[in-house]
Amino acid sequence: MPVSVKHDYPSEADETLVKWAQKGDTEAFEQLIFRHRDKIYARALMMMRNEDQALEYSQEAWVKAWQRLAQFQGESSFATWVTRIVINLCLDQLRRQKRVRTESIEAMDEESGGVERQLPAPETNPTAGLEQDELRRRIDEALGKLTDAHRTVVVLHEFEGLEYKEIAKRVGISIGTVMSRLFYARRRLAFLLQSLKRERSE
Template sequence: MGPKINYEALDDEALVKAAKDGDMEAFEELVRRYSNLLYNRAMAFVREQDTALDISQEAWVRVWRGLRKFKGDCAFATWVTRIVTNLCIDYVRRLQRNRNLSIEALEEEIGGVERLVDPIEVDPLEGLTVEEQRLVLREALGQLTEVHRAVIILHEFENLSYKEIAKIMGCSLGTVMSRLFYARRSLAAAVREILRKRNEK
């Protein structure tokens, strides 16, 4: 019987290699290291604990099934984040298909929510409490398309670089920058419209 392996001391590359060879303890260490990352990423998208848990667990199932195909072209953390992000985007798409009028259809009909409000120079969230800002932003994020919502969350809230987002979403840097530009514009317009409606009440 060989010496006991200290899995916590191994880097991700060594753990992945061992897990590919069937070492479940190595895989369990990877799960321990990144379970919070996957759960928090799912929560950022769906904002429901049970749903986020289901999505993160499904992500780990897919990680295990696809582990032998992982070639190490990117960091393990980037790879698993891409998996959970794709699951979150799929979940949001399913929700949108069940809506009577999707955000995309609304934009086609009226030209986009950003056309409904006049541009303003001041910060629309100025003067609100932190909790009020959080609630307004959450409501506004829910009005974005799933792709715009994803890029906003990854860049503005998760502080990922354009390059990291491009890897996760499987697109070019130029596409990320374009999506982020339009996502920010739509988010700002949605925030202003939400505040306008609240002020009218």
């Protein structure tokens, strides 16, 4: 007579849960979702700047992760793997909505160097004195003020650690455009964070 073994899912490592999930254990998969859902949702929210879309795409990412579990071989962490799935979903949506590749006059100007030279260079310690949570919130606000195209390259480079070449491939733009968008975005962020400092000193 087979003996039923009840796993203690919360105490297991991701690697073990992934192996069980790959064998069809939905409880193991649910535990993985419970552990990493906020990170996946946060990444979708950072890309889309819309809570409903972030919720939808984060859930869709988990569905795709389940369908592709057999392909996960552990080259990266499981959370990184699912994060890449949600990023690809968001990029698809942004492309569909023409939010990352549309070259507005302003963006063209920025990328040709017409605007960024009028913006401040990143200043040393522009946010000194801010509480950590407040700083995090202000950085999020500043990211929200970037265009989708500029924010996307910042997210992929700074938070996902992708190289220019990989960003170009994923977004569907040239490496030169990645570089100029990243440069403009950083200077814009520096400008926005600098203005926070001014707000505090007034």
